[in-house]
Ligand SMILES: C[C@@](CO)(OP(=O)(O)O)[C@H](O)COP(=O)(O)OP(=O)(O)OC[C@H]1O[C@@H](n2ccc(N)nc2=O)[C@H](O)[C@@H]1O
């Protein structure tokens with residue numbers, strides 16, 4: 372049986388500016404994404420019939436197995452395969468197998484990542500010959516941050532997050548991720564943001580110029596100082612205990628500490644790999660999170676391995 376495998380990184384938002392809710396329910400974003408080397412893998416295997424199935428194996432520690440990842444047509448990897456199949460009138464099926472390392476409902480776009488990897492793996496398995504633009508269009512239909520997971524690297528995100536353009540970034544950034552033992556719903560966090568701004572709508576979002584300058588210079592201190600997330604206040608209201616992680620970040624001289632996307636993962640920027648190991652050790656010994664994981668970026672988007 373023929374098999375193809377795609378590896379895909381997690382995403383973080385170095386800046387996440389969120390505008391007023393649009394009529395379609397989505398929010399306009401001005402974000403800077405970075406892909407980091409905390410990777411899921413999606414394997415697609417040829418089958419005899421036209422069924423698209425999925426199974427999920429957890430590559431991390433036991434606690435992650437508690438997280439609800441659908442193993443039916445609600446799995447974003449299955450949705451991606453079916454969308455690709457419809458677009459190219461493919462008749463074949465596929466057995467998908469996900470090796471999951473990205474925290475589920477963690478604000479690191481794990482489901483979107485699996486959708487992007489599934490597109491790449493199934494495209495290769497079925498030989499659809501899709502162009503990059505065609506894959507990006509299908510990706511945008513699957514979720515706002517799926518196009519970035521195809522793209523990877525460091526990039527600007529506009530629209531509802533699906534309009535991706537590259538950004539000049541030098542050097543490598545060392546992160547520690549403080550992972551919670553249960554996730555937050557993205558839709559719930561955006562709803563909380565609307566509530567917070569029910570009197571005065573938020574301004575049209577912009578990417579901070581200081582962040583772009585720091586990225587162009589490869590200045591990790593500048594990046595740390597310019598990290599920002601409009602959803603952070605809502606995530607901290609929903610999970611007040613996350614504040615302890617910020618205290619550890621200060622004590623450990625993290626260059627910056629920020630809630631990742633809609634949370635509850637909190638990311639700490641370190642000077643180098645040694646510093647990130649120290650920060651991870653501090654987080655674990657203080658018992659402020661369920662797990663502390665080191666990763667670095669930028670990383671390439673979903674690609675065959
Ligand atoms: C917040 C972010 C930041 O990158 O990611 P996460 O931290 O959750 O991974 C994204 O905006 C999440 O993108 P994604 O998870 O792809 O969202 P979608 O599937 O498109 O939408 C899920 C729900 O989030 C809300 N949503 C999403 C994107 C957006 N620009 N405005 C929104 O209001 C809507 O309520 C929507 O129904």
Ligand SMILES: Nc1ncnc2c1ncn2[C@@H]1O[C@H](COP(=O)(O)OP(=O)(O)O)[C@@H](O)[C@H]1O
Nearest residue numbers: 439446447475476477478479480481482483485
């Ligand atoms: N392959 C998948 N991996 C993880 N979650 C998935 C997947 N497919 C569907 N989901 C669902 O998508 C939702 C968001 O999950 P995820 O992408 O991990 O979180 P976040 O939006 O915080 O980054 C969860 O409710 C989960 O059940």
